[in-house]
Amino acid sequence: MCRGPRFSRAHASMTAVVGRVVYGVAALLLVVSLIGLRAATRDVFHYPVELPNGAPALVYEPGSERGWGEPPRPDAQFPVVVLAHGFASNAGTVSTLARHLARAGYAVITPEFRGHGRNREPFLYRAGDVSPGLVDDIGAAVLFARTEPHLDGTRIAVAGHSMGGHAALAYGGHDPSVAAVIGIAGGAYPKGPYDAPNVLLVWGSRDSSRRHIRLREVGAELAGRERLVLDRTYGDAARGSAVRLSEVAGAGHLTVIYSRETARRILAWLETTLGVGAVRARAPGFDGRFGWCGLGLLAQIVLLWGLVRALAPLLPHGSLPQIRHPLRALGLLFAALVVTLLGLAGVDPHWSRGPLGFVPLVGGRDLIAFLALVGTLLCVWLARNERIKWLALRDLRTYLGAAVLVGFGYLTLGSFSQAFWDLWPTPQRLPWGIVCSVLLLPYFGALEWLLRGPGRRGVWLPLLGKLLTLAILLGGAAIGLLPDAMVLSLAVLVPAFLFFELFAYRLSRVTGVPWLAALFQAAWLGLLLASFFPLDA
The missing domain is CATH 3.40.50.1820 (Alpha/Beta hydrolase fold, catalytic domain)
Structure with a gap:
């Protein structure tokens, strides 16, 4: 059956209408969730x-x-x-x-x-x-x-x-x-x-x-x-x-x-x-905040997905790298992870602050050092083999686009995570969140240039790379080559990596700029780690 231009225009128009309805409902649910969350805290x-x-x-x-x-x-x-x-x-x-x-x-x-x-x-x-x-x-x-x-x-x-x-x-x-x-x-x-x-x-x-x-x-x-x-x-x-x-x-x-x-x-x-309190004790009930937090986070994901498309005219555009040998790319990542693991094996965090001793995040600096060194090794290899381009990092739109997406996402996440964790970075922590973001950029940039490509490989290959990273971190901590804080980091990294992968894929498909997806992930994880880990002197 032949479908001409008229059908294509009608289909595009219908898709646009459905999209507006979905995003409108998500915006309404976001507002309702905020109101419900406020009521549930009273x-x-x-x-x-x-x-x-x-x-x-x-x-x-x-x-x-x-x-x-x-x-x-x-x-x-x-x-x-x-x-x-x-x-x-x-x-x-x-x-x-x-x-x-x-x-x-x-x-x-x-x-x-x-x-x-x-x-x-x-x-x-x-x-x-x-x-x-x-x-x-x-x-x-x-x-x-x-x-x-x-x-x-x-x-x-x-x-x-x-x-x-x-x-x-x-x-x-x-x-x-x-x-x-x-x-x-x-x-x-x-x-x-x-x-x-x-x-x-x-x-x-x-x-x-x-x-x-x-x-x-x-x-x-x-x-x-x-x-x-x-x-x-x-x-x-x-x-x-x-x-x-x-x-x-x-x-x-x-x-x-x-x-x-x-x-x-x-x-x-x-x-x-102690004895019962001033009011009659009762069995613990369900925390009403959980339902509103879940609904609000779902609405946030939908709106953030649409925000990427809405910002597309203002963002830089390019083309994704071709990944011709996926197994070789994963092998290169594995080699960088193992080399870094062995390189950090002799660093005892109880006696030495490690290669990132200037970062005052106890436990967090160990994780950041690991990812930063892996990313640096991969970026050097990619640069020597002319597999990485730096032009987008000179474009102000790359930073502004990532800032808008991270800002909207983190504001809503901070509001809807209060039943689990307080994720708002204090003025004392915010500068270190920015520093951590810069240090994490080589890791996420290397993953995007090494593993993110067009087609189906661009979906499963970067996810496998993140899972491989988690496996090495967990294994290194289990055999004593990495600090125990790495295991605690998994509570942050597992949901963060899954969330990142969803929107890194979206950004790469809409813009074709690997550095934009890398900035989005690095900034988000940097803020999370700066909010979680304790500050020392």
């Missing part, structure tokens, strides 16, 4: 404070907001839970658990550790032990609770996730006046002058076996027994000697803090050791 009252030592913190209290910034008026003092986040996290990471506890009647103080989030004090890493200052940050939150008239300073529990769990146990060994200590997926037990009181250790079944073993050992040591049975309380809560171990089925190291079952078990322990 179920408990929360506000920022500055602790006595200057550390920033968020406080969650029972009762919904009555107006803009108007606090509830409690009829009784709230028992308090100081809830500390883990390494490369911030107060936003534990917000879901904090809300569960606040809805059940407890005031929850979530301090941001030094070097993390908005805390401007530098973080000092100490391998295998609690980093100096973290106990002080928890102590400042406890002091704040004891000086606020509407908080019950006689009923305070200290809890923490991962590194925060280590710090909570350490604090419990120095302050016997707290009523309970809760370690969530922790591991280390730094002994103090006292035994930590009424300890609950909880972890996810999908956490590492090494952590399972260590937590069982810590529990047995605290209870003075050789072995403890899960979900059985040993000792006497009234005397402060109770110990309990609990494993949450199906939860991992990170997901355990978002689990309602984790919240339920913690609430049961708090009711035993």
Whole structure:
């Protein structure tokens, strides 16, 4: 059947109409999601404070907001839970658990550790032990609770996730006046002058076996027994000697803090050791923010996809390189990854800051150094073989286009990630986000020029390259050639690489400029890493 120009014009017109409808609906959903997200955050009252030592913190209290910034008026003092986040996290990471506890009647103080989030004090890493200052940050939150008239300073529990769990146990060994200590997926037990009181250790079944073993050992040591049975309380809560171990089925190291079952078990322990709060305790419900965040992120992806096409007339255009030997290209990437892995194998981050020692991101600089060196090796090879062109990097439109796309995407991502993580870079972190973006550009540029081509190969080949990078990072950390922080980085890299691949493909098809796709990915990952990892001196 012959389809002439009239059919083509009608088809193009219909496609344009459908596109406008889809993008219009996505824009509407974005606005609705923002409104719904705002409404979902009003179920408990929360506000920022500055602790006595200057550390920033968020406080969650029972009762919904009555107006803009108007606090509830409690009829009784709230028992308090100081809830500390883990390494490369911030107060936003534990917000879901904090809300569960606040809805059940407890005031929850979530301090941001030094070097993390908005805390401007530098973080000092100490391998295998609690980093100096973290106990002080928890102590400042406890002091704040004891000086606020509407908080019950006689009923305070200290809890923490991962590194925060280590710090909570350490604090419990120095302050016997707290009523309970809760370690969530922790591991280390730094002994103090006292035994930590009424300890609950909880972890996810999908956490590492090494952590399972260590937590069982810590529990047995605290209870003075050789072995403890899960979900059985040993000792006497009234005397402060109770110990309990609990494993949450199906939860991992990170997901355990978002689990309602984790919240339920913690609430049961708090009711035993602190007593129920100012309002009647209830079972943890679903965090209403998750649905709005998911809907908003979906709308963001659709709008960002359309924004690439809308900006096309303002962007530079070119042609994608021809990839004639895909297996050889992947082999070259593999060789660069292995050479870099072996080159960094002798760098101990506990004693040396590595090749990017000037970047004050603990753990992040190791990852950035790895990717930057891989990218530099590949770019040198591509340049020597005349397989890379630099013209687009001299075009201002390349930078402006990437800035608009990253700016829109990151603004919406920051708004809709608050149920999981606070991704907003502070003024202190933003310059380092830019520096990280520059350092990461060779890696993403090399991948685009080496693996991104026209046709189907341009879809699966770059994705394979990113998966190969992740595999080498994970394998290098598993055999001890790379720092353990590389494993933590996977929580950022896996979703980021999948997201990047979607829009790198879109940019390459619309513009044919590899450097534009590389800039988009480098800038986005640079901002993410600068927001995640702690700053040291």
